[in-house]
Amino acid sequence: MPASALTVGIDVGGTSIRACVVDETGEVLDSVQAPTPQSAKALEDALDRAVRELASRHRIAAVGLAVAGFITSDLTTVRFAPHLPWKNVPVANDLSDRLGLPVVLEHDANAAAWAEHRFGAAAGGRNVVMVAIGTGIGAALLIDGTLYRGSFGVAPELGHLQVVPGGRPCACGKRGCWERYCSGTALVDTAIELLAADPTSSTVLAREVASDPGSLTGRRIASAARDGDPLAVRTMDEFARWLGVGLAMVGDVYDPDLVVVSGGVSGSAPLFLDHARDVYASLATGSGHRPLARIRETQLGESAQRIGAATMARDALLNGAPLPVRG
Template identity: 75%
Template sequence: MSSQRGAIPTIGVDVGGTSIRAAVVDADGQVLDTAQSPTPRSAPALQGALDRTIRDLLSRNEVGAIGLAVAGFVSEDLGVVRFAPHLPWVGAPVARELGDRLGLPVVLEHDANAAAWAERRFGAATGGGNVVTIAIGTGIGAALLVDGRLYRGSHGVAPELGHLQVVPDGRPCACGKRGCWERYCSGTALVETAIELLAADPSESAVLAAEVARDPGSLTGRRIAGAARDGDRVAERTMADFARWLGLGLAMVADVFDPELMVIAGGVASSAGLFLDDARDHYARALTGAGHRPLARIRITQLGEAAALVGAADLARAALG
């Protein structure tokens, strides 16, 4: 890649289950411009929303390529979305079709891989060799860096940690299984746990019970975190349950991969002050051989919710070569 072409900004797009967030990003990982829209439920509507969001940025910026960070399985050639539990794409050649419509090179990447890459290049995992990134938002995405390189497995889908079953016959998951880790440790899980606790004893809540009574659909993970900061007992218990599941899951991950560092990314990371210390304690106690082996460091994303789109933009830069 020439230095001149490498200096051209690229667009990174984080296509999540709730929103499409896009940004123009320079070669140093700095966000220059942004656009956002809700994520539609149907494939045609999603295509239209994606086009409008990107064209909004193209109307104001010269860019060289587009990278899409997608919450789903991406093919080995980074061109096809095989399956996405929270998106309507199945076997969709998204990169080719979007590139044809916009006239620019397009590459796909799993959103957790993109976030992990961004943290390795510009954030919390700078210089890390063996690193696991856990991206917690609507669900759980995960990424593995081995010796500083993304590991995608034989078919481009590794490591799908959010859909490891932690509770046999547990909560149903959009992937078709029951009891997946993300059903107990995600923004969606926070809402479900809070609703279960409210149903068991609404008198425990000074804030959330009244809100749910007024509008059952108003409850979000962000609102639960805010209520926990305000001392709402149900919200505090919900965050404690989340911390327990996060710590247990991280111990399971460390038993398999033995990383030097685990980075917590995604939207839920913004509330880390409410759960991270407890999660570290649960992790340290649940780890196999606890007390007789080094603990992986656990850090929070430095790039925040921009990590996946910054990583997608940086990975798209390779298309300029």
């Protein structure tokens, strides 16, 4: 396969399937999107249709899938994906048989980290931590430019580090997980707690929530913070503090030279990233006596997962095998 061959990258999310054609430079040439079906067969049918639609307009050499879930180390099987109907399903092999194309499977955060490493904010980093902040926190770790997966393919689950013993309940079954204080959903919980502590608050956001509680979203809070709404600003400050707290823990364990913050919340980085950097620097063990990681925001945005999956599919074909992994 020539290095210039086109590949398809698909972000298989809980609500939508987003597929795109990617060239060897990481440029997105074409894309399609569809709702995510709820059954395994219907989902595989939808993936088949998406690839075939793109293949009708481009010559495709391979396909990469980015999935939020536990992936086997051979990059073929989804062990478990909380928002998808796959449990111990050999998705890559099944889809490959249907399409007649090689298919590689990857964890979505790993795919995003690989894209940023090759084409974006992580280029030039030696040991890089990717923190993808959306509904929860996904994470990836690159050691000397190689993805680290752990012994069983599930590392690193940074979003479920406990930062508050006995804190907010998490869908994972624990309490006080980092993502329960630093995510899009955490923004809503924090705003509600701040309102409960000051029920007389009369900011624009507070009045909107009082008249329509369902209108409160992370995106709305960020928008209000840009407008200077005091409640929203305090909420974003709390978010930034918890991001810094978590990054200090991560920094003490991995000692990276670079952290890349990505995910849906990263679009609001000017509202919180400088504050988070300050908190990180104040809490990192030995701060002032050791180099600290640079903390950058994504360059590829929400396309990173698809670009990374497509690039991994190309790399796998060029190398004759899946990407080398540590662990």
